[in-house]
Amino acid sequence: MTKIYNFAAGPAVLPEAVLQQVQAELLDWHGAGMSVMEMSHRGKEFMSIAAEAEADLRELMNIPANYKVLFLQGGASAQFGMIPMNLLRGKKTADYLNTGEWSKKAIAEAKKYCEVNVVASSADKNFSYVPQQSAWNLNADAAYVHYTSNETIGGVELFWTPEVGAVPLVADMSSHILSRPVDVAKHALIYAGAQKNIGPAGLTIVIVRDDLIGETLSGTPNMYDYKVHAENDSMYNTPPTFAVYVAGLVFKWLKAHGGLAAMEKINITKASMLYDYLDATDFYHCPTAKENRSRMNIPFTLKNEALDEEFLKQAKALGLVQLKGHRSVGGMRASIYNAMPVEGVKVLVAFMKEFEKNNS
């Protein structure tokens, strides 16, 4: 079998060592005589798996004690509604930064519950950059400020934390959580679907400051109430047990590799290999502003788009898969999450150079 390098945006590549451990433990987890998939979520085995996953995530991200870590379902998309339902707390408006496709979805959902003030937008340049904070029109009376810290589709990342004073700051970190250290304490709430940089689809992680919990809009279903989940240690209903287990193994893998500061170094190396080449050629083009280029999701186009299909075909033959760009941007996109080895990016860049040579 050709070695496959999977550049999918999500569900995405997982560390091979983690998959091997899952395989080894699949039928008999630590002598329990059964798979994690078959265990009661209230039994002591699974409770220990969940508790360890939470403790490891707290250590990796340096999460302060006054924050709850919730293991939920519904994807980041459910958070688009849960955030206004839980964080409006009597206020009528919320601030949103619009940097692309995921921001737009969050905004559209929030509009069902409150007035949305778009503090700034990069729509004028096809969402290829992040507006400077000096150009944001923040409302001091907003219930919270929401931003998408990494736009998975446009490949745009914020490398700084917005300064929003006393207004709670909320971040959708779905596609770059755990790729580098972030200051959790500067945020009121951080959320991420697991299927990009954490683990299998089906798990959503919410990190929320505990003073913000407990005042939902009337009519909020229990499943959409952070308080219900917090009071029940994310076991109000059956959690996505297998996804929590695999995420826990990924956290251990990250710890064994030196944690998030070490990951950041590797991620800089990987992203630079690709961006440096993109900047050195006219054959390909990267549409994003240099200071906002995502280290996780790298969109690029071929100058001659008639070659797109041939590019994808030849890449696939070499084991380089899922490089087709999102339909809203076109071209290509290489997602190079934590679990993508440096070697995978090397092989990709070598192929791109060869393809350029043969087609120019």
Ligand SMILES: *Cc1c(COP(=O)(O)O)cnc(C)c1O
């Ligand atoms: C993938 C993604 C989402 C949607 O996640 P689901 O888990 O499919 O709901 C939201 N925001 C960002 C930044 C994403 O990358």
